[in-house]
Every structure is written in C-alpha cells, then in structure tokens.
Amino acid sequence: MVDISGRGLVLRSSSTLIPGTKTYAGKRQRGQGEYLRLVFVCIMITIMPICGCSYGVSVLSQEANDFFNQGKYEAALSNYEQIIEKHPEVADRILFEMGIIYAHPRNEQKDYQKALRCFQKLVRDYPDSEYRQDSQMMILQIHNVIIKDKIIAAQQTQIETSRQKVKGKENEISAL
Secondary structure (H helix, E strand, O other), X not given: OEEOOOOOOEEOOOOOOOOOOOEEOOEEOOOHHHHHHHHHHHHHHHHHHHHHHHXXXXXXHHHHHHHHHOOOHHHHHXXXXXXXXXXXXXXXXXXXXXXXHHXXXXXXXXXXXXXXXXXXXXXXXXXXXXXXXXXXXXXXXXXHHHHHHXXXXXXXXXXXXXXXXXXXXXXXXXXX
C-alpha cells in the first residue's frame, strides 16, 4: 500500500477495498476524486497551449531584443513581424517596439513614415492598449523631428547657396 496524497488515498494492487476510493473486487466506481482529476486534466490541456504561446512569444521577443541591442535592426524587425503573425494577441506591444526601431537614431535604415504607421495603427486598432499614450507621444515627437529635418535641410541648402555666392565673390576679387 502507498499513500500518494497525504489525504488517505491509498493505491494497492488488489481486488479488495482501497481506503479513500470506491474500488471493490477490482472494479472502480467513479467518485468525486475521479471527476476532479478529469477536470484537472482538462484544465491542463487547455493551459498548456497558452503557456506554449507565451513561451514562443518570449523566446522570439528576447531574440528580437538581443538583435536590437546588437544594432541588428532588420533582424529584430523580422522577429517582431513573426511574432505579430503567430501571436496577434501581443500585436500592440510589438507594433510599439517596431515603431521604436524604425525611428531609432542609430538605425541607419530609419524610416519615420514606417514608424508613424506602426504607432498610428496601435492608436487606431488598440484603443485600450497600455502603449497607446506612449504611441501618441511618439507620433508627436516624430512629426517634430520631420519638421526639424525639413528646416535643417532648407537651411543647409541656403548655406550651400551662400557658400557658392561667397566663392563667386572671392573669384571676382582675386581677378581684380
């Protein structure tokens, strides 16, 4: 006899009554314990795929974060795209992280328009997301950066034009 639960549930290979169960002559009648075990098994079968999904998201997300920290932005974006395809339940967080990568100052392939699309999609499609407010702030920041970049480009054009004029005047002066 072996007590496996500490609650008087004893398993024994015989056809006599086993204390804590309803087993007589080798035939077992379904009792409350069997139904609880069945419910437990059903719950585990339901939870395991969910945990598996969480694990899959965690692994891919960690890989994407590692790529990001190594400056491998395209690889990070690729991982994030896989996560969105396989696990749309976390799309709001992934869209936010993708937007950050697209707008990151060290990303040589940065694309403010793609970043804006990520943040705008998050705001539009996930109004209750915890990332909504931060996305709205990022949208404002990116618009400001775009405006400042246009101003800087216009000023650089003016500077170059002024340099050309100065060079022309220098050439006129040296010719005299």
